[in-house]
Amino acid sequence: MMEKRQLLIVSSNEDFVDKLVEQVSVNFEITRERSIHVAFNTALNLLPDTIFFDKTSYNRTSDFRNLKNFKSTHFLNKSFLFVYGKEEDLTILNKRYKAIIDEYLSDTMGIDQIALRIRRNVQSQCFNYWHDCFMGLFNLMAQPVVLLKQNNILLMNDSFKKTFRLDKTEGLKLTDFVNIENKAKVKTSLRNFSRGKHMKAVTKTSLLLHNDKLRNARISFSKLSRNITDQFIMMVDFSGNELQMDDSIGSHANQVEKCFEDNSELAEFSFTKREKEIISLLCKGYKTKEISDALFISPKTIEKHRSNIIKRTNSETILESIIFAINHNLVDLPKS
Structure with a gap:
């Protein structure tokens, strides 16, 4: 007997x-x-083959906007999404x-017609086995x-x-994400590597x-x-830890490594003496007034230094700056 497929129904109409x-x-x-919010978390865990969303159960505009979440990842994008709603x-x-709804089902249809559409969809789904296996592994990676x-x-x-907070992914190039003036050099090194x-x-x-x-x-x-x-993968790690690759397999392309490493050296920096003092105290849990008392400078001056630290580390918060500084060994951590 064939294994049953997974169906997630999102509706507040119990009788329906x-x-x-x-x-x-x-x-x-x-x-x-x-609940739409609970349904999304359920979908992430369940990875259903089919999702049936009853729009007639939800009247707020924000409720329906949340429907985009049900196609927000590779695995959920594989789910077939039915939306049931008013003809108008x-x-x-x-x-x-x-781009989100796979099939719209009108409320003028009877239950038996709706069920028939859902059952037929199961029979019509087909997959490219190796492509799906690769893409599944690809999207399971946290990096x-x-x-x-x-x-x-x-x-x-x-x-x-x-x-990288991307909404549109068409036509992008690696050089769109690399902070380097000589993009032609990057292109050449990648072409030679491939x-x-x-x-x-x-x-x-x-x-x-x-x-x-x-x-x-x-x-x-x-x-x-x-x-x-001509095709290869690139993995990115921001944690400062070395990515694990089997060093015994194949040889290294020194030209590519040097091209990108030269670029990173241009962006490296160290904090000023005062910034280092302040961020070191922040790592110890000091508040602004405590830093002011310890360094004999005004709270206003400390706030200015905090702002500069955030800008220099390209962060959004001081906590993000502290994590960046620790990961890149820019501060001396307090001894435990």
Whole structure:
């Protein structure tokens, strides 16, 4: 007997859901949720094959905007999304949410017709086995990863999109994220790497995040096969830890490593003496008044230094600056 597929029904209309479940329970393992927020967390955990969203149960505009979350990751993007709603909403929904909704079901349809559409969808789904396996592994990785064809980004995992806060992913290039003036040099080194004998490169560089913020990162390039020309992956790590790659497999492309490492050296810096004193005290848990008493400077001057520290580390908060400073060994940690 074929294993049942997973169906998530999001609706507050209990009577409607009961009738629908009765019609499709033979084909599906069914999960019901009334809250859209809870349903999204359930979907992340369940990774359902099909999601049925009853728009007639939710009247607030913000409720329906949250529907975008149900297609926000690679795994949820594989779910087939049915939206059930009023006939008069069809045109607007097709225009605004065409990329999200897979099929719109009108409230003029009967339960038996709706159930038939859902069951037929199960039979029509087909997959490219190896492509799905690769993309699944790709998006399970917590580190940002991209698949490159020389300088062109072919694919990026969910972690990369989240880290760099990307809404649009079409037509992006690696040089869009590298803080370097000589982009032609990067392109040349990537082209030579893709066509050369070396299998990998591990180095560090400065990457541009959202709002032109800079972060030093360790990056690793790796070919997936000698038989696949021009394509390779790049993994990004901001924690300061060295990415684990089997050093016994293949040789290193020194040209690529040096190209990016030279770039990172341009972005390295150290705090001024006063900034280092202040951030060291912040690491010990000192408040502004306590720092003022310890260093004999005014709270206003301390706030100015805090602001400079945030700007110099391209951070959004002082806590983010402290974490950056610790990860890059820019301050002496208090002895325990």
